[in-house]
Amino acid sequence: MKTAGIRAATTARLAIATLGAAAVLLTSACVAQPGPAPTVEPEPTPSTSPASSAEPTTSASETPTTPRDSRRSSISVGVAPLLNGFNPHLLSDNNATVESIAKLVLPSVFRDGQLDTDLMVSAQEVEPVGAGYAQTVRYVISPTAQWSDGTPITGADFIYLWESMTRTPAVIDRAGYAAVSDVRTSDGGKTVHVSFAEPFPEWRELFTHLLPSHLAAPGGEDFATVLFDTIPASAGRFMVAKVDRARGVFTLHRNDRYWGQAPARTDVLSLIEVQSSVQGSDLLRSGQVSFLDVVPSEVAVQSYDLVPGTETRMITGPRQLELTLSTASPVLAEHQRRRELLGLLAPETGTITRLAAGRSADVLPAPPLPAVPEVENPQLLQLTAQQPLRIGADPADATATAAARTVRDILVNNGVTAEVVSTDLPNLASTLLPEGEADVVVSWRHLDDTALSAADTLLCPPRGDSFRAGNLSGYCTPETDAWLTDALTQGWAPADVSAWVERVTDVEHLRLPLLVEQRVAVLGEGIVVPDGELSEWQKGLETAATWRSADTSTRNEQGSIP
Structure with a gap:
């Protein structure tokens, strides 16, 4: 619980934030060294997919499809390695690979705003x-x-x-x-x-x-x-048939029980984890993959551009790496101490960003913080001499861990005692952060262009809940909660809600944005995509159900495949 003095100071700061928000609303419409590129073993040719031993359910209006060629069509794609499991709803799992698999395998009421x-x-x-x-x-x-x-x-x-x-x-x-x-x-x-x-x-x-x-x-x-090991059942155009973590290969089969109007055009979709641009280039040259959606390295774009028959482009977002300060921390509970910490770290944001990403090329820093005023009475050195500042990061996330270690080094060089706590995000969010056993956390925030996503980072948890979800800082006041609740119930514009949230976050010194996600997409040879050239391709792997292998397309032109 906050003291009356802290509550009064918070209310004053919120008044400043609200005045700023009102102005916005008035002016708005509202690495390990990789070995040789893995060879993907050919899939066996079963008579049906693994989950299709029983006859699929059909409606009276359905008609049998024309028999396809006896050869199974297949496409292989290089992807970013998994962080943990396959659950797209978990911060600890969510990355581009998991998002793409979820869109191919799991059902959603609305897709891209359409039913x-x-x-x-x-x-x-x-x-x-x-x-x-x-x-x-x-x-x-x-x-x-x-x-x-x-x-x-x-x-x-x-x-x-x-x-x-x-x-x-x-x-x-x-x-x-x-x-x-x-x-x-x-x-x-x-x-x-x-x-x-x-x-x-x-x-x-x-x-x-x-x-x-x-x-x-x-x-x-x-x-x-x-969903840590697999997605056990599908209701999309593909289903997860095999997960080989040792080889970094995930095999998706055409879901023969899919009832919709446009089943997948390809029988087998193999996803191969790519650890480096050397491995990715080798996979493209050898024809083992036809498409990449991966995290770039220092020379990735140059390397992929040189491979004959490829097109490349950069993809931005929708994730942002951030350092979040916990208001339950015995060191950072006071606004003054959070300001002092960000005052030490903000000038070093560029260094943290580069070392976290592991590269200087194709790095997109997050929007910088407003200038952080100096603290008249610094206390972090004294406070952390008795209790080190604990920086939490998921060890499965190499980028977040690198950022946490860099932050620790910067603080130690400034006389602040600090240490990195390596543990998974669920443990940080459920126990260490709420109980004051971790002071800050480095993690990715999923940026959706919705008011809901923006509000989620500051809304108070429902009464009785002690764990943290989107609001990792734990910052919670009646004023902010009432404003955000009104914004959601009245349908305020996402840009207005986001601007207000960012203003309160800056005023309260809750977060240091570090790095905007950048990925490189590479279209090689061997597949035909619906949008033609990569520069015109609005979506990537999530559209794989519409792809055909070049061999399949040739046979289709000859009349062998419907």
């Missing part, structure tokens, strides 16, 4: 169901929608995701699910009514990447680990 009409019959606001609710949304799931093991997709999958997102630390965009008050199902689970105590205009952002609840523990108890 997925393969999954859903409809999703619309209706008269509130039940007393005390301000808004209810009715979702009607397609009667043919099913998981790859034949289990129907139902409201149970909605409930599992809702409960899991509100009970699990270190998840992405928890605030939207916390706004849900009740979920009811009917019609055998195919109709779902989701109710909110307050209006929630951003309801279309919810229920993305549904998970197979029938293969998980009731109540979402295993949400943090259920």
Whole structure:
């Protein structure tokens, strides 16, 4: 609990932040050395995919497809290594590879703002169901929608995701699910009514990447680990068939139980982890991969540009590496001490960014902090002499760990005693940060262009919850919470909400942005993509269901494949 003096100071600072926000609103419409490139062994040719031993469910309107060529079409892609598991909702798992796999394998009510009409019959606001609710949304799931093991997709999958997102630390965009008050199902689970105590205009952002609840523990108890080894069932155009972590190869098969209008055009999609530009270039030269979506190195773009028959381009975001200061820290609970720490680190942001990324080329620093005023009475040296400043980072994340170690070195060189705490993000978010056993954390923040995503970084956790999700700093006041709640219920423009959040974050000295995610996409030979040249390609691996191998396309022109 904050003292009255601290509360008064916070309120004064918030008044400054609110005045700034009002101005915004008035002017706005609202490495290990790699060995040789791995050779991908050819997949066996089973008569059906592994989860298709039973006859797939079909509707009366479906007609049999023309038999395809006996050879299985396949495409191989180089990707960034996994951080941990395959759960796109966890901060500890989320990266470009996991996001792409999730879009190929897991169902979402809305995709790119449009209703997925393969999954859903409809999703619309209706008269509130039940007393005390301000808004209810009715979702009607397609009667043919099913998981790859034949289990129907139902409201149970909605409930599992809702409960899991509100009970699990270190998840992405928890605030939207916390706004849900009740979920009811009917019609055998195919109709779902989701109710909110307050209006929630951003309801279309919810229920993305549904998970197979029938293969998980009731109540979402295993949400943090259920997708660590694989995604056990699919409801997309592909399914995860094999995970070989030793070789860094993940094999996706065409989901033969997919009921939608446009099944995958390729039978096998192999994803190969790429550890270096040398390995990636070798894979392209040998024809073992036709596309790369990877983290660049110092000479990556030069290396890939030299490979004959390739096109390259840089992809920015949607993640940003940040140092977050915890308000529960015995060292940093006071605003003055957080300002003192950022005053030491902000001038060294460029160094931290380069050493974290491990390169000087193709590095995009995060927007700099406003000038941090000097502290008249520095105390960090004295405070940390008794208790070292503890910097948390997930050891599975090499970039975050490198940043944490660099921060530690900078502080020690300035006389501040500091140490790195290597542990996973769930442990940091559930225990170490809330209990004051870690003072700062280095992690990636997922940047969505939504008001919900911006608000999630400052909203107070629901009463009774001690763990942290999007708000890793733990900063919480009635004033900020009321403002953000109003912003979400009134549907304020994302840019306005983001500007207000950033202003409060700067005033309270809660965060040091470090590095904006940069990836390099390389289109080689061997596949035909829908958008032609890479420069015109708006999306990458997530569109793999529409790709054809060049060999398949040739045979198609000859009339062998429909």
